[in-house]
Amino acid sequence: MSVLVDKETRVIVQGITGHQGKFHSGEMLKFGTKVVAGTSPGKGGTEVNGIPVFNTVRETRHLNPDATMIAVAAPFVKDAAFEALDAEIPLIYILTEHVPFHDTMEILYHCRRKGVTLIGPNGPGVTAAMDCKIGIMPNHIFKKGDIAVASRSGTLTYEIVGALTRNGFGQSTVIGLGGDPVVGLTFIDVLKMFENDEATNKIVLVGEIGGTNEERAAEYIKSHVSKKVVAYITGRSAPPGKRMGHAGAIVEKGMGTAESKIKAFNHAGVEVAEYPVDIPSLIK
Amino acid sequence: MSVLVDKETRVIVQGITGHQGKFHSGEMLKFGTKVVAGTSPGKGGTEVNGIPVFNTVRETRHLNPDATMIAVAAPFVKDAAFEALDAEIPLIYILTEHVPFHDTMEILYHCRRKGVTLIGPNGPGVTAAMDCKIGIMPNHIFKKGDIAVASRSGTLTYEIVGALTRNGFGQSTVIGLGGDPVVGLTFIDVLKMFENDEATNKIVLVGEIGGTNEERAAEYIKSHVSKKVVAYITGRSAPPGKRMGHAGAIVEKGMGTAESKIKAFNHAGVEVAEYPVDIPSLIK
Amino acid sequence: MNLYEYMGKEIFSSFGIPVPSGYVIHDVADLKPLSGSVVVKSQVLIGGRGKSGGIKFASDEAQLKEAVTGLLGTKIRGYTVSTLLIEEKINIAKEYYVSISLNRTERKPLIMASASGGVEIESVDPKEIYTRIIDPLTGYSDYIGREIVSFLGLQGEVASQFRSLLSKLYKVFKEEDCELAEINPLVLTAEGKVLAADAKVVIDSDSLYRHQKYNVTDPEKTPLELEAQGKGYSFVEMDGLIGVIANGAGLTMATLDALTLHKGNPRNFLDLGGTDSIDIVVNAFELVLKANPKAILVNIFGGVTKCDTVASGITAAKAKFNISRPIVVRLSGVREEEGREILKNNGIQAYSEMMPAIEAVVKAAGGA
Amino acid sequence: MNLYEYMGKEIFSSFGIPVPSGYVIHDVADLKPLSGSVVVKSQVLIGGRGKSGGIKFASDEAQLKEAVTGLLGTKIRGYTVSTLLIEEKINIAKEYYVSISLNRTERKPLIMASASGGVEIESVDPKEIYTRIIDPLTGYSDYIGREIVSFLGLQGEVASQFRSLLSKLYKVFKEEDCELAEINPLVLTAEGKVLAADAKVVIDSDSLYRHQKYNVTDPEKTPLELEAQGKGYSFVEMDGLIGVIANGAGLTMATLDALTLHKGNPRNFLDLGGTDSIDIVVNAFELVLKANPKAILVNIFGGVTKCDTVASGITAAKAKFNISRPIVVRLSGVREEEGREILKNNGIQAYSEMMPAIEAVVKAAGGA
Secondary structure (H helix, E strand, O other), X not given: OOOOOOOOOEEEEEOOOOHHHHHHHHHHHHHOOEEEEEEOOOOOOOEEOOEEXXXXXXXXXXHOOOEEEEOOOHHHHHXXXXXXXXXXXXXXXXXXXXXXXXXXXXXXXXHHHOOOEEEOOOOOEEEEOOOEEEEOOOHHHOOEEEEXXXXXXXXXXXXXXXXXXXXXXXXXXXXEOOOXXXXXXXXXXXXXXXXXXXXXXXXXXXXXXXXXXXXXXXXXXXXXXXXXXXXEEEOOOOOOOOOOOOOOOOOEOOEOOHHHHHHHHHHOOOEEEOOHHHHHHHHX | OOOOOOOOOEEEXXXXXXXXXXXXXXXXXXXXXXXXXXXXXXXOOOXXXXXXXXXXXXXHHHHOOOXXXXXXXXXXXXXXXHHHHHOOOOEEEEOOOOOOHHXXXXXXXXXXXXXXXXXXXXXXXXXXXXXXXXXXXXHHHOXXXXXXXXXXXXXXXXXXXXXXXXXXXOXXXXXXXXXXXXXXXXXXXXXXXXXXXXXXXXXEEEEEOOOOHHHHHHHHHHHHOOOEEEEEEEOOOOXXXXXXXXXXXXXXXXXXXXXXXXXXXXXXXXXXXXXXXXXXXXXX | OEOOHHHHHHHHHHOOOOOOOEEEEOOHHHOOOOOOOEEEEEOOOOOOOOOOXXXXXXXXXXXXXXXXXXXXXXXXXXXXXXXXXXXXXXXXXEEEEEEEEEEOOOOEEEEEEXXXXXXXXXXXXXXXXXXXXXXXXXXXXXXXXXXXXXXXXXXXXXXXHHHHHHHHHHHHHHHOOEEEEEEEEEEEEOOOOEEEOXXXXXXXXXXHHHOOOOOOOOOOOOHHHHHXXXXXXXXXXXXXXXEEEEOOHHHHHHHHHHHHHOOOXXXXXXXXXXXXXXXXHHHHHHHHHHOOOXXXXXXXXXXXXXXXXXXXXXXXXXXXXXXXXXXXXXXXXXXXXXXHHHHHHOOXXXXXXXXXXXXXXXXXXXXX | OEOOHHHHHHHHHHOOOOOOOEEEEOOHHHOOOOOOXXXXXXXXXXXXXXXOOOEEEEOOHHHHHHHHHHHOOOEEOOEEOOOEEEEEOOOEEEEEEEEEEEEOOOOEEEEEEXXXXXXXXXXXXXXXXXXXXXXXXXXXXXXXXXXXXHHHOOOHHHHHHHHHHHHHHHHHHHHOOEEEEEEEEEEEEOOOOEEEOOOEEEEOHHHHHHOOXXXXXXXXXXXXXXXXXXXXXXXXXXXXXXXXXXXXXXXHHHHHHHHHHOOOXXXXXXXXXXXXXXXXXXXXXXXXXXXXXXXXXEEEEEOOOOHHHHHHHHHHHHHHOOOOOOEEEEEEEOOHHHHHHHHHHOOOOEEOOHHHHHHHHHHHOOOO
């Protein structure tokens, strides 16, 4: 069993007829993901990449979805998430960027009370190599193995996973947490899962400036994580007060600097790579 | 261990300086309940019945309350309940009558998501004879024993508990669910507790017209309750469409009749008493 | 509290739900000049108004005057018509049904919709009705509207109007503390407009402190019930012979049930409530006496309401109203002995058990 | 998005939060006749406005005119004053601090209050600050206000005004999608009135689609950053020599970090985003060229953004802008070979690993 998703996970795509929904549902099928349905209001009865399209999530219930990928525009994300919650889908991944954080807060705490896992918004999703991919990570970079990766960024994750794969280090689960100031999963949430996951032996965390997620993770690792953890932190050179692409990647009033995070990890005995490509040599 | 409350339960009273708060906190003390604090905005630093009064629930935290009795006026109940929720008090009993049910719905589902038990509104509370009483039941009617009682009404509960006591049948726990259309606990909720409670051997349910709580309980008893259950249903003579005192006690469009409830209990093998005083002879 | 159609429509309109244009009159002198065909609707709180002749149409001034004078002051199923709603006649293309109500079993709001509008929803095949329990914490969200328009087979502009209306109806339900917010029929006009052609709104009476604009007398209540309500008692008139005063809704109902099973039918339900006061007992007697029962049963289980207070109230009432008809009293619980003593000194013997008191009062009223 | 004080106060006022009466001018001709002492406040989005002379007082027409002409058009810490808020002078009895903000660690709103207002909250002893994380689903409720007035030692009418204001401030925070809604100082006047004497409101830029009334140019952004923002790029100007174009915020930051560690300081941050388009690449080059770097590094990990598209964009840009300065390219991932082929045909050699590309561009820019 992997973390969160596996070979049997049945996935639907909300907003499957949009640009992102169409493209990535096709890529997920190629990866081997069981994409059982898509939704798009008013387009019920059609097909996308051979996947049946329904008007509402309720109409997909007979297909027993375990997870949904929400790929609708930002103003409609909250409604789509509530629709998924109402249909009791246990895992919600939000691909969409630029979701107002007040909406995300509401979604997150409604997910919490219903025991639903929220991934994202504004992240690349989750992949259990080579069994299931929900999200937008490139298919070709993965190799099955025992390293779990969690990251706050997208492309940088691919860079690091690619480097791991090229150096012979396969992955158990790769999770992109998302680049927003409020996202569903924290590093601590995923560390818990990785620590309990039999398929995982080592852990890579990819953090960035902004917030105190990494500092908290470092504290948690000290007392709760027995597996080897290495990290990479990006944003050392970022000027304070500037948002570096991600809404969440900003140093404010001296809070959330790369130095603080690197120091915290070092205190917790977690080696921090200087360059992304150094991760394979640290993890071995 | 009894259900919900016991000798060790530390209780606070929100609205302790009001008429109800003053009187019933005194009665609870006499019963032996550990009333550790009361609250009343602007009256912090005073005392009621020797119980220290604080301005806010937060200020009572050092006393580690396990339960609160809310005795404020209906318009302020929601705020008081949210205050108790925020302070993470695991049991909230609302004494107050006439709370708008939209407020109760909100309170109830916020309690649910935080794992907090809600009793009431508009009910007499809960008593674990002779260990702890939270609420307004008369002190003198109880006797310790193995019969659990759950009821939708107040005085009628006392009538039945009194009859049990006089006939030598002691009680483990007595719970008043409350007379409103939306209350915190259903008969099914308490049946689960009673079935798992080692101190309880037999169960008395006191239902009334309105809603389908009793019918659902009857279904549940068939498959989930091994202990002996007897019942009394009031409202056989109530004219349809009329609210009989309790906001929840009304037969609407043929729904919620006493006949339907008695029939359901009989189908589940639960004997239904004709008169409240018949309960002791049925339970033996 | 049931609201009149016109009040419901005023609320709908203030939340942006489209309703036919119209106005309310209490007198034929209030009529405004006619600008097209109208419908004249009696404002009564009972169903089947149309079948009972409470709704008329008019397309000229003479017809309108005739309709208004023909309706004002008449009785519909016993209720006098004192208010009329004069509304533009709309061109109905299709009638739908929508409602949001409290579902007591789930303790959550329930939304219902059907393409079979204009008839009682109970008569519609359940398969033709969309139903969904709404999570009160997430509330209504547009996906519910999308499910409904999908269920009803609506598309395009009409579907948008429906979704917008449904979202507003939920706001009405929540913000106005409704037990029920129903539109039947919800009309699609020939011009493609979606309109609330009727409004049935029931407000939770416990919430009235925050909605003081409503003040509707329940037409189902008798004058004595209204008087009792004004004095703060839970009181229901019934058609038997035995007046009942008890404390607590459950015990009072149980008392009525026991009387009925003993063929001593009760004249009323009266719950003293949880206040310990002599006056409350005296005023309760005044109400019950107005119902003119053959005998009166007082059934008290003393707790907050103490037995001696009730006993003092009984003797005070007996003196004040010079009561000669039989009064049977049962006292149990807090200060029972003191109460019994007070009554004994005034020539009333109080039972301590309920059943003997029931039997005694039935006998005293001349029953079985 | 940071709002000007006057905008924040307009929002406050629309939610019923009392603010001093006042008006906004852009020109001395907009001045209204004086009816009492006023304060003239420069509308700039930077702190320390008072200390920098951006706030003046006036009690007659001559002083007012002098203050206005003295402020309009001047620069405060580099930012030109083009807007003034003219406000009644209030009689300050006491200054407080209140704010509601997003706490990123808890991912919930945080409310703060202090009796030490009028100074930077960071300078106040934490023991003097009330703080509470708010559950976003229950939201603000009056008990929080009661805790705050209890903490601040307020009573009676002033406490009521505070509680009412706090509840409205939470509404502002939630309904206006704020990252921060801060009142510092919150003033208690000598007359016993509670007023928001300043307003610092930061709106989540991602929510602007539902708050189209706001349109504030971030004064901290350079002209080139504003141009990039208008074109939809995440772009930050820096003071190095090497232009950077990469895809993904994380990879772009990592690229800057790697350059810095190699003593080849970056000139900018530019994230191509996740759209696969030649034009986006060409326009990115246009922006970077305006920053006039010594060399340009393109670092691509191909996924949704494909390597061959980027390669075509690079060659198109090279031709269009006639670029002669060194361009170093790293391509990896989807359609890497095709991309390398396209570049090779245009005389550019693409690396497949990041570190050699970093070294090459640092060298090309004349660095270490």
